[in-house]
Amino acid sequence: MTSETVRPDLREGPKRETVRRALARTDGFVSAQQLHLEINAGGDSIGLATVYRHLGALAEQGDADTISVASGQLFRTCTRPGAHHHHLICDSCGTAADIAPADEEWIRTAAREHGFTVTHHRIEVFGRCRECLDSE
Structure with a gap:
């Protein structure tokens, strides 16, 4: 284009x-x-x-x-x-932190075992941040 x-x-x-x-x-x-x-x-x-x-x-x-x-x-x-990364996200307030990618080899191995080829992946981990836990 x-x-x-x-x-x-x-x-x-x-x-x-x-x-x-x-x-x-x-x-x-x-x-x-x-x-x-x-x-x-x-x-x-x-x-x-x-x-x-x-x-x-x-x-x-x-x-x-x-x-x-x-x-x-x-x-x-x-x-x-531009950097591949994943997120840790608070269920309560939405605050997020970037976290290092998961073990890329584990992802590719799991995909191969199930007959998949990985084209991309996205991982979000949800929980509660320290501030929200302290205010409960």
Whole structure:
């Protein structure tokens, strides 16, 4: 795809920068809906579909982390762009920590034993952070 054929909704621009800045101000993972509310409450006017589109593009570029939870997709600014990593996430407040990748050989061995070839993997570990445990 040449620069002339890049979809307009995937180009860098003021809306993308608004989403990027708002995401950088959050703690932990947030939903697109939460981010949309925060952006509009702050005085910027942006549609929910636009927030979703730009969050997806940021995740695709490696500038945002995304995780799947029962309620949908959550996002945060990636603290280790380009580096393969996994997350430890608090069930209560959403705070997240980057953790070292699992043993890659174990993953590949398990896949081979079941007749799979690994194309990619994602590991999220959920629990409670120290602050949430202390406040219970």
